[in-house]
Ligand SMILES: Cc1cc2nc3c(=O)[nH]c(=O)nc-3n(C[C@H](O)[C@H](O)[C@H](O)COP(=O)(O)OP(=O)(O)OC[C@H]3O[C@@H](n4cnc5c(N)ncnc54)[C@H](O)[C@@H]3O)c2cc1C
């Protein structure tokens with residue numbers, strides 16, 4: 001079997017993988033990206049709408065444009081890119097301590113083996129499907145995830161149906177509501193089980209309100225009807241969390257798009273023995289974004305689902321620079337625990353250190369105007385940041401400078417707790 | 422076209438009969454209304470090769486079950502479908518249930534079930550550690566097993582076709598007349614097939630087919646069974662098929678490991694009116710999971726990847742009705758094939774062959790009958806080194822299309838070449854889209870491969886034939 005040795009192998013060439021690989025390569029390390037598709041870019045390639053890069057490039061780009069900027073840099077660098085190649089297995093090398101092995105399958109390069117001193121997981125995420133959310137009824141054609149529809153429309157140029165209903169008000173669903181309307185389809189409704197939308201506000205306005213597409217909050221699809229092709233759905237409002245059958249109504253449609261959440265893609269990680277967070281399904285990482293396996297790091301949607309690609313790039317660069325330190329054997333520092341406090345669903349990373357600045361990403365469990373993000377260690381308040389508005393769909397990021405932690409640096413086993421109040 | 426034998430219905434019954442008859446010098450046609458074989462009840466069931474202790478040998482279905490069970494090892498060698506004799510247990514949670522287990526044991530012994538045993542609590546937990554520790558004992562039948570039912574049917578049909586049987590898909594039998602000693606069978610769209618003998622293996626519609634041929638009048642009662650499929654990562658994956666002890670009213674639901682490493686809970690049993698009603702419901706979901714969790718506590722709704730329902734084509738008698746018609750000439754009934762129809766199918770093939778003898782059909786064995794079919798390499802079963810070799814020969818094996826179930830482009834191409842050109846057909850043949858993401862990633866790639874290999878245009882590709890189109894229109898014009 002053909003074998004190649006690298007200092008660092010990056011799995012997945014989306015926004016995360018490209019940014020991380022470039023950061024490692026910059027310091028002169030032999031770096032490779034393995035990407036299953038024919039092009040670098042990942043999910044960005046099907047997001048032809050605007051809204052990418054405001055932080056990163058200070059201008060509004062489409063997904064493919066954003067991807068292209070990074071892909072050009074990758075091509076100009078010494079990063080070796082294996083396209084149309086899938087990593088099938090990640091394992092520890094039987095021969096040398098600290099080496100990792102990646103078995104890759106490709107129609108271009110055949111079956112080959114990569115050996116690497118470090119690995120970056122950046123496999124992105126996948127969409128939840130109908131089974132995961134268990135909608136009762138028949139199982140006709142015409143039901144698909146919004147992301148698949150997006151791919152079919154934007155890349156392959158096919159319209160999956162004309163009379164559309166969308167379940168879930170996640171960003172992909174909202175963007176597809178607008179996309180399908182532009183393509184001449186009729187979008188009848190977006191149905192959301194929560195009392196608040198799960199996509200960002202900008203998308204609610206620009207994708208639904210501007211097109212008079214009704215959004216039904218606190219409603220569920222209680223039945224799918226149709227034999228060969230979907231014919232209609234039954235929609236039932238929720239009253240105090242219970243289905244209010246009496247006020248159910250029917251919507252005729254030939255297509256049902258599901259935008260019911262994304263889950264980090266961690267099949268490989270799990271098999272490699274990497275510990276995952278049961279909350280977010282991404283690897284548990286320390287403040288350097290390193291997993292419980294030495295030398296394996298994670299960033300981007302495989303770690304936790306992001307709503308802004310700019311954050312993905314930033315997080316991935318930081319993973320890359322930590323890999324550089326790891327390869328130089330200068331990645332050291334005691335890791336202390338970070339906990340999600342009141343009203344916080346999760347915090348990533350789950351550890352912090354005193355050696356440098358720390359960057360945390362989190363999601364709120366509440367919708368609130370005039371909220372405060374508060375970081376504390378026991379009774380000591382480290383930092384508070386004001387937010388005009390928080391909601392579960394908008395990721396919150398907070399950075400804590402090294403100096404800000406000085407107040408507590410002498411005390412052993414200090415834990416941080418981040419709350420939204 | 423004139424045939425000796427026409428078999429109506431390409432489910433597991435029709436397919437088994439077709440393969441059996443392919444051993445003889447007969448011109449046989451297998452007729453199916455759907456776009457592919459096994460699209461009826463034979464695709465939506467529990468996939469269990471039953472052990473033969475559940476009903477008395479006085480029933481035909483029980484005798485054929487026991488005989489069929491014994492035939493699976495040989496068939497697997499010849500046809501290569503996924504099958505494993507994992508064994509079946511019945512778990513008892515009370516003294517009362519334990520008494521019932523003893524009755525099942527006696528019945529099993531009487532029926533001739535090989536290896537059947539009664540287990541103590543210790544033994545049953547040893548065989549199946551996932552069981553709720555409150556279990557107090559049970560039954561173990563090591564001869565029970567699991568198969569992929571549609572792959573079984575596909576391979577039977579492929580073998581039959583290889584030996585000269587012909588297959589008509591999308592042929593819905595609607596009319597039949599007997600004239601000058603043969604049957605003229607017409608489809609709803611005016612196609613005609615002529616045959617001397619007709620075998621009615623139409624599953625849920627065996628009653629209408631019987632009526633069309635002016636044969637016996639009976640009623641098939643659809644009995645719905647809902648099943649839920651759980652992710653292969655589920656911590657509840659058992660070693661054995663697990664039955665509860667049947668109680669008066671409800672049979673309870675089962676916990677089933679599938680041969681391909683996922684697991685299933687179900688089925689329910691509910692009589693319905695509509696023969697097309699394969700919908701699932703929240704009430705049944707809750708029932709199934711509440712019930713199953715008492716047997717294996719680690720079962721969770723969180724692991725559901727999909728659900729489906731199948732309809733058992735039951736007769737009031739509760740037994741199979743396989744016999745020569747007393748009313749219609751040269752007509753054989755294969756009706757009421759409810760559970761354990763899958764298990765019994767190989768024996769049904771033999772049984773029907775013998776019925777043909779009663780009708781003076783001449784059965785002369787072919788000299789060159791070939792029981793084997795070509796096996797398709799499956800990437801998920803190969804080691805890295807075996808994969809390397811096969812990818813060298815055919816690079817399409819290196820293009821992994823379905824990441825959840827590890828299916829390559831070459832396997833999809835092979836499915837299409839063997840006549841499975843709908844998305845569901847490809848899915849059943851290869852498992853693409855059957856895993857955790859349920860086709861979220863691979864569907865568009867599969868559609869493209871189907872289009873390339875068949876020459877179908879985008880709006881001719883369907884999920885499962887007829888009007889189940891996937892793509893409606895091309896962006897920017899020509900619809
Ligand atoms: C549909 C959608 C719409 C969005 N809209 C916006 C927006 O409007 N504005 C904004 O700023 N952000 C948006 N985002 C967020 C942002 O664009 C993404 O979070 C970001 O692009 C994710 O990058 P990633 O590299 O983590 O994942 P991905 O882009 O998913 O990349 C992962 C890559 O890994 C590859 N891969 C996976 N497994 C393997 C393997 N085993 N072997 C080889 N390769 C593998 C995949 O093929 C893929 O190319 C959107 C996200 C989605 C999903």
Ligand SMILES: Cc1cc2nc3c(=O)[nH]c(=O)nc-3n(C[C@H](O)[C@H](O)[C@H](O)COP(=O)(O)OP(=O)(O)OC[C@H]3O[C@@H](n4cnc5c(N)ncnc54)[C@H](O)[C@@H]3O)c2cc1C
Pocket residue numbers: 429430431432433434435436452453454455458459460461462463464465466467468469470471592593594595622623624625626627630644645646647648688730731732733758759760761762763764765
């Ligand atoms: C939920 C459930 C679980 C089960 N579990 C098991 C199990 O674990 N083990 C077991 O042994 N058995 C099991 N069974 C029973 C088993 O699935 C059936 O007995 C078996 O599949 C019946 O096969 P068949 O070929 O007789 O019918 P079918 O598979 O229904 O085949 C009949 C075919 O005839 C075709 N047809 C009908 N009308 C016409 C027409 N007019 N023209 C042309 N074609 C026509 C149909 O399209 C269909 O393909 C289960 C059944 C159900 C519903």
